[in-house]
Amino acid sequence: MPETMRAIEISQPGGPEVLTLTDRPVPQPGHGQLLLKVAYAGVNRPDALQRAGAYDPPAGASDLPGLEASGEVVAYAGVTEYAVGDKVCGLLPGGGYAEYVVTPAAHCLPIPKGMSLKRAACLPETCFTVWSNVFTRGGLKAGERFLVHGGSSGIGTTAIQLASALGARVFTTAGSDAKCQACLDLGAERAINYRDEDFVKVLRAEGGADLILDMVGGDYIPRNIRALADDGRLVHIAFLSGPKAELNFAQIMARRLTVTGSTLRPQSDLAKARIAQDLAEAVWPLVEAGKMAPVMDSEFALEEAAAAHARMESSGHIGKIVLKVG
Template sequence: MKVIEISRPGGPDVLTLAERDVPEPGAGEVRLRLAYAGVNRPDCLQRAGNYAPPPGASDLPGLEGAGIVEAVGPGVAWPKVGDKVCALFPGGAYAETAITAASHCLPVPEGLSLKQAACLPETYFTVWSNLFMRAGLKGGERLLVHGGSSGIGTTAIQLAHAFGARVFATAGSAEKCAACTRLGAERAINYREEDFVEVLAAEGGADVILDMVGGDYIPRNLKALAVEGRLVQIAFLQGPVAEVNFAPMMLKRQTITGSTLRPQSVAAKAVIAAELRTHAWPLLAAGRIGPVMDETFPLAEASAAHARMEGGDHIGKIVLEIGGEATAT
């Protein structure tokens, strides 16, 4: 099978097309013939040598995709061979076929293409587990989403809005801010022109902040939080180190939490998948929420896809076409 390998740590040009043997699923696992794979920031971090795969995972990049179940291992009742699914992968989705736990598969929502479905798992698992399971976001609460036009951001805005939260988002251009408001943000803040701390303070503070920036955003986030507010950290584009005065946090009884998805156990990710199937998948099937699509690149042009992501101009999800929609026929 054709795969994309990381020839050495470095820039997008280190991604190379290669061939490997087709993997066999073990107990509780399935093999998908992939139609598309989503491109995510952790793929770029892995390529650069800054995000090693967890023990036992494929060394190939790729954390999500959609396609047809081609083989199942012992003990798998669902999905079955021939089913169209999208799935979260521990790695390896930049390939014609890949292995993942059966419990990390979800049906392709009614009305969505395989390309659209390939963009769901990584962002939906991340957003649902952090905003709703970890931070306990509720209807009526004020949510601030940083990077609102990213794959994570566009997903967070839609899900939070669908469940009744008041959503605020930051983005770096008028075009990106407009995309955020179209998706359900009541206020999009151009961080190049406005201070999100002042905007949220005027609203009474944020009950929850979803942040992937880090660095000097961390103390500013705490200032922007309301009493009993929760800061959820999921990445550190500006670094994981900051100087923080914890006294105001104590006075306002704030919570700082966060998580990374990939190292979590198979069982933990299966719980997230089950919650998504119950709470989010009906909204997708009803057309109330959906993936925001940016550009599609052939598998062999994975380096161009990474360059697109790191350029920062994209809005929504970048996709690799592997087998295409013909995979389903």
């Protein structure tokens, strides 16, 4: 085992250019943790928020970016469910942009049968987020009308596939005809180009959305309220257009609406372990049956992390972006 590893650090808050290749000591696993030799690391919006100084890692977590990875178990402490040499993918508290990373074993899952390490690196962050917010918090059921904004994003492509596979009617928004077509190909019943159509009108014509998953915020918040059916639920997971809006709460009361949301990273290790168990039971069989798979946009070398972030922030991508580490 080497003493040092290549890693990408955030030299100072700023744009993609502040992502810098450096050498760091190889971390050591604590009790209940795995040490992974990273093959691929997923690139996600929270990484960019951390880079910009707007999303600090939780206490005790690595200051390096990277919230998901795939790789090989090379060491562990106080763990019985995995062995050295096992191939896994895992949700990370941070540190994925590096050749080695530690994470709780309970936040890892085996690589689905037949799936490459590259694709598997893209499963944890989106699957943990979608499952916990759409199905656990949002309570989506078969036959319900589900609207997910940003359908061509990593979260969106995962949400479309899972909701469709589990019997929901899926509606989505995207910013181009090509992105809308990609969403339809994944199982969406209706893809709304938000530059040309009003999603509120489309959903109201269908009877309203039973559940909306939103990562836009801003002026979408009151529009989401109008797009909901009576007894509908609105779940927020991000605010790309800002967290503030003016709302008429009388509408929420009169129509018995639920407005909620969550962030994943600050949740307890136990909460994340419970989500991982749900995924093993409900989602991994769908993946292995070919009913859901990460949509891949592009791959960059570890030292090209700045270019990967620029690609993500251009919003030109469809699906997931990864860093090739191993």
